[in-house]
Amino acid sequence: MALRFVGKDDKSGDHGSPTVFVDEDTSDFIVQGWKIDAATEEQVLAAGSIPDHETVVRIPARMAKVLKEALNVAELE
Template identity: 50%
Template sequence: MTLRFIAKDPNTNGDNCPTVWVDEKTNDFIIQGWKADEATERECLETGTIPDTEAVVRLSARMVAAIREACDAADGAALR
């Protein structure tokens, strides 16, 4: 796997913060975020299950630019 670092939360102190990468082989997004609290998970479960291989994470709206950049990187790679 070759991960292309996109960005960390711009308001972070640099430790354990939300981060976005793009897997350059698959164009998948890799997202590090805060674990969702129980109330958020319960609400998500109203629309379906959360398999053991998946997680609900929360990202700050400050990460919008990073997600857009990841979309552009994945889209550009898919066109090659």
């Protein structure tokens, strides 16, 4: 698996930033984000369970440009 770095939240400072990568072999998105809080998790669970092999993360809306860039990278693969 070769990950291509696409972008990082530039407003998170040095506290660990939400980050987006594209897997160059599969064109899958790899997203690092903030852990969700209990209230958000409750709302997510209202739609269905979160399997043990999955997780839910939050990334800021200001990263839409980075996500769009990741979509473009995946389309090129």
